[in-house]
Amino acid sequence: MKIIDLAPITIQDVATTLESKEKLALSKDAIKAIQHCRNYLDNKLTSTETLFYGINTGFGHFCNERIADEKVEELQANLVMSHACGLGDEVPTEVVKIILYLKIRNLSLGNSAISLETIETLLHLYNNDILPVIFQQGSLGASGDLAPLAHLSLVLIGMGNVRYKGKKIATKDLPKEVAFKPLKLKTKEGLALLNGTQFSLAYAVWAAIKAQKIAELADMTAALSVDGFNCRLSPFDHRLHHARPHAGQIQTAKNILKWLENSEIAQEEKTSVQDPYAFRCVPQVHGASKDTLHYAQGIFNIEINSVTDNPLLFPDDDMIISGGNFHAQPLALPLDFLAIALAELASISERRTFLLISGQRGLPGCLTPEGSGLHSGFMIPQYTAASIVSQNKQLCTPASVDSIVSSNGQEDHVSMAANAATKLYRVTNNVLSVLAIEFMAAAQALEFRKAKTSPALQKIVNNYRKVVPMLKKDRILHDDMAKTIDFLNTL
Numbered sequence: 001m002k003i004i005d006l007a008p009i010t011i012q013d014v015a016t017t018l019e020s021k022e023k024l025a026l027s028k029d030a031i032k033a034i035q036h037c038r039n040y041l042d043n044k045l046t047s048t049e050t051l052f053y054g055i056n057t058g059f060g061h062f063c064n065e066r067i068a069d070e071k072v073e074e075l076q077a078n079l080v081m082s083h084a085c086g087l088g089d090e091v092p093t094e095v096v097k098i099i100l101y102l103k104i105r106n107l108s109l110g111n112s113a114i115s116l117e118t119i120e121t122l123l124h125l126y127n128n129d130i131l132p133v134i135f136q137q138g139s140l141g142a143s144g145d146l147a148p149l150a151h152l153s154l155v156l157i158g159m160g161n162v163r164y165k166g167k168k169i170a171t172k173d174l175p176k177e178v179a180f181k182p183l184k185l186k187t188k189e190g191l192a193l194l195n196g197t198q199f200s201l202a203y204a205v206w207a208a209i210k211a212q213k214i215a216e217l218a219d220m221t222a223a224l225s226v227d228g229f230n231c232r233l234s235p236f237d238h239r240l241h242h243a244r245p246h247a248g249q250i251q252t253a254k255n256i257l258k259w260l261e262n263s264e265i266a267q268e269e270k271t272s273v274q275d276p277y278a279f280r281c282v283p284q285v286h287g288a289s290k291d292t293l294h295y296a297q298g299i300f301n302i303e304i305n306s307v308t309d310n311p312l313l314f315p316d317d318d319m320i321i322s323g324g325n326f327h328a329q330p331l332a333l334p335l336d337f338l339a340i341a342l343a344e345l346a347s348i349s350e351r352r353t354f355l356l357i358s359g360q361r362g363l364p365g366c367l368t369p370e371g372s373g374l375h376s377g378f379m380i381p382q383y384t385a386a387s388i389v390s391q392n393k394q395l396c397t398p399a400s401v402d403s404i405v406s407s408n409g410q411e412d413h414v415s416m417a418a419n420a421a422t423k424l425y426r427v428t429n430n431v432l433s434v435l436a437i438e439f440m441a442a443a444q445a446l447e448f449r450k451a452k453t454s455p456a457l458q459k460i461v462n463n464y465r466k467v468v469p470m471l472k473k474d475r476i477l478h479d480d481m482a483k484t485i486d487f488l489n490t491l
Contacts, residue, residue, distance in 0.1 A: 003027045004108055008305045011297055014101060015209045023127040024101070026108060026119065033110025034119060040315035041113040041188060045069075053311055053322045054191040063410065076190030077157060083150035083194055084160065086135030091148065091199075093163055095425070096131040098202035099152060102304065103193070111307045111314065112192040118183055121156055128178045133161040133168060134199070140406060141328035141417030144309065145199030148418070153193040158182025195309035195326045203421035204300045204335055207428045211293050211342055214431055215286070217488055218345045219252055220460070221439045222282045223259035225352045226266070227453040228445030230361050231275040233257065233266050241283055248294070249287030256282060264451035272361070278351035285348050292341035296334040303331060328417030332400035335420035339427045343392040346434035350385040353434075356441040357382055367444045368471065375474045378441050381481065385437045388430045395423045395430075436484040439464075444471055460491070 002017050005027035017024075026034075041055070051057050051066060058065040059079060067075050091099070104122050107114045125132070132155040138147025154160030155171045162171055164178070174180075185193075226233075234240075236253040260266045274280060311322040357378045359365035368377025399420035405412050443461050446453055447470050453461070467487050468480050 076185035088137035139418035140414035142414035144195035144326035248290030332417035
């Protein structure tokens, strides 16, 4: 059982919880904070006629319209239904799971006036893998991720659809063993559920987790290509990188040398004075992407531990403050930045693949033993890599530089973080595909070397060959590519 308390957590904590598949429960301190804030609001509303945004007023354009006391619960249900306007593809279930986790975390910090019953229902969804059907399009990343989080919230009031045990069903049709009583949302609860950055943040957390693994795979694959193309090791010398001491650059050089330790190929005499940038500048390029990832992780960690709905309640100060913590600009910029950084890993990877199949340095053209033209070998996988890299360039056009006025001018500057987030998801998956193609080509190149690569890399290649054999004659390479992606995911 993973206990949610008030102590700060990190992306790695989220990753560990997801991997363990532990159920969630609230700590005593979290329960106390939730109830304290809820009681404060209930008492406040009985002792004052003051207007509080979204609590006893309308929303957005209707922020100055007072809502009668007997209508405030209806207001919350109407909010959820009216804002469930998502379109496009469904959010992947692995991301939905993170959204639930982050929403529970956010609402448990004691500034949102959510009821304990509502939090417990969210926990029920998470713990039983009842995953709301949410759509990718609809959020401007401004007044929170309104449309996506409205689809999540529909489930709490017995509406909408969920995915349960691999099937898409209506919430009302859940089996009896996991069914729950639909909520009647109290004052402020609908707003607390819909406001917040958890949609964009969940994609950010997912990408940060994947990016860490991708950065490691990029170094390993580059090392394999360094031997496949018979390159020098001098560009990885520690003295070179301590003369320009960017942390990611230093770490990348160390990683490459570690992977190539005791490589026979690396120790051979080289005929080329210098290697192309795609090999020689791996520390500088991969390192810059690592530094960007580190920066983005820092921002995402802050957001995980932040309260991002509106208004926020501070019971001990007797304050209800309307502000803009739901505005996702702090996420939009690093989401765009991380997409660019990851795309660069794919860009330089494709260049290494291109060189590996170019027929240079003792390697046959297109890495095929049958050089008569009858077999195309690795010619077209490089096309595929180039196509994906080109798509990444299009996806890396920053979403955060855009803004569209909404809510009749009330929301006049928006972050577009949600668009940045969903683009990052696609870029992240694309990078792994490009690295898989390079890995295939590098492993094939080693087949033409008399000397051996390092023991560490050879062990990986030997295991790979149990899944994908050397290409001697043309076959359907889509299958090899798919198997290679799966193989890299196991490392």
